[in-house]
Amino acid sequence: MPEVVSYALEGDIAVITVANPPVNALSLPVRQGLAKCFERFAADAGAKAAVLICDGRTFIAGADITEFDKPIEQPWLPVVVHQIEDCAKPVVAAIHGTALGGGLETAMACHYRVAIASAQLGLPEVTLGLLPGATGTQRLPRLAGVQAALDAMISGKPMTAKGAQEKGVVDAVVEGDLKTGAIAFAHDLLKAGKGPRKVRDIQIDASTLPTNFFADYRKAIARDTRGFFAPGQIISCVEAAVSLPYFDAVARENELFMQCMTSSQSSAQRHMFFAEREVAKIPDVPKDTPMREVRQVAVIGGGTMGGGIAMNFANVGIPVLLKEINQEALDRGMAIIRGNYEGPVKKGRMSQTQMDQCIALITPTLDYQAIANADLVIEAVFETMAVKKEVFENLDAVCKPGAILASNTSSLNVDEIAAFTKRPQDVIGLHFFAPANVMTLLEIVRGEKTSKDVIATCMALAKTIRKIGVLVKVCFGFVGNRMYFPYVREAQRMVLEGVPPERIDRVAYDWGMAMGPHGVSDLSGLDVFDKLNKEWKEKPDDPAYCRLITVLVAKGRLGQKSGAGIYKYEGRTPVSDPEVLAIAKAEAAALNIPQLEISDEEIIERLFYSMINEGALILDEGIAMRSGDIDVVYCCGYGMPRHRGGPMQYADEVGLDKVYAAMQKYRGRYGDLYWTSAPLIERLAKSGQTFAQWSASRG
């Protein structure tokens, strides 16, 4: 087994190299290797200084996240970083790739840091529900200042090498070979008589902070981090850095870190980290499946979705043809795209040149013949089978052999669409989420006949266009929407039972959803939902099913776009509307629906357990491969907070026995139609297994 940390003397410089692919994570062997090599360095009279460097594509990218669910073995990282810092001879960290989390903490325990220009440095622990637990909360404020350190740790966003140098985190950005540059830097230190420089000796002058700085910082992030545990912990660590002696503050950091690590939120976020990577693993489509080259894309339909879809490809340099049925629609489509780019340009997130380059990659056309050579065609036209039929018959007639023909349908049967062509093996669903140029989720819908190379190509393409592709099978609504239907159904039913929509939305928002169900319904358009219900062949035989939406649509109340829906709108601000409550009351009376006193806990149970039950049915039917895949769909496409880990992780956290018992309770009140538990929930509740364990056991 090759050494994960090696020691070599190059002249009078000890070069300590970590080689633990794929990202040089600080696993136990790496920590042990570092301790051993730095002991050797301390004892090696021939070594006047040391360079810490990594093999492979990156400097240490953090602690080994797989270790967090096991007892962490000594030496813990804080012990190793202090051993490095206490060396009597200077240590230089040589950084490339992504020095993240424990990696940056290790680099900050070194006395100096050099990096190549492309390197990135950050403390993203918050994205795992953690905090930098190996003195990072103590060192970054000393190097970069309190405000910049807090911003970096609360956002979790990395700094560029240049940015880190400007903040004092990196001492030099080296040109050419990193190791050569780092050794030269070490020699310069020695020539200048510079010895170890301990970050922990830097004093933070608390008097430079505005009064109430930390209280104000907490207030400033409160809304965006509502219900999220780790950010507040990070602020407390930095408060300790400012007010306590270093080692007392380190002890405080460790205490707060352990509280994070053992929290259900961190467990959920670590679950999401791996689930987002697991989605790319498809048992019957191996990693070496050949892929088709995609050099030219065409999008059919230049509406809001089509325009957004086209942007995804232009943004990564892939030329796109945008086809519409007439010049007016085409001009409107191009105007939508231009408008979508102008926002980020105005905010400075994109340069005018970049915008112009992207737009130049999008070629409008009215002619099907123009797309004959496209490698991938994505249809984003009206959501009716009749229109899909016309488009796919045209595509079948015009497109070259081997072109991938994709539908952006959000619910229609991809197998039926494939049957409009003579090449069903080339047909797939690529379900983007609005706004298509922003949302990271892409539901990739494999038809019965979709070929494996088409699947492999689309899964890889998702990563190319910076999306998370989740492979699902065909059913009405696929995974995300199919689970969203019961969520809305219960939200609607509770309004008929007398719960004001704004209360339901507040409870869901406080639970962590980006927006409550009624706000989302108004945003998407009540007519969209009503049309779906009308087209749904297996719609529940229940006159109360989303009755309020049907009545509101009939009254022309379509949601935000018509100025009124479930709420009235003053601009985009939703305002409770007594007229809607009256309509709900009248409809409830007509349907003999009793008015109920419903607790917040019941609101949560009925919203999310109905969704979870549908998810369990989806797993049982094989529409989704793993419970983690469903969690990725919900955290990347439906505004569910990562610190909940997705609906299935939440169910595992609550306990499937409790979910099952609650469902039985509602089944007693409402009958079998909606509250019959999925067989999988019943099985797991009785066996004590979780969805995650069940998914893992299926390989």
Ligand code: T1G
């Ligand atoms: N631990 C274990 N495995 C990891 C890992 C990690 N830190 N980072 C990546 N992997 C695996 C990943 O699961 C995948 O495995 C493979 O490496 C490639 O990853 C004490 C507590 C570095 C930017 O949060 O952000 O330090 O799927 O597909 O797109 O204070 O990985 O191939 O089997 O993501 O090129 C803090 C997490 C940890 C960084 C590379 N560090 N990693 O992205 O490759 S907590 C992080 C990333 C900590 C200390 C605290 C990215 C990357 P597989 P990948 P990539």
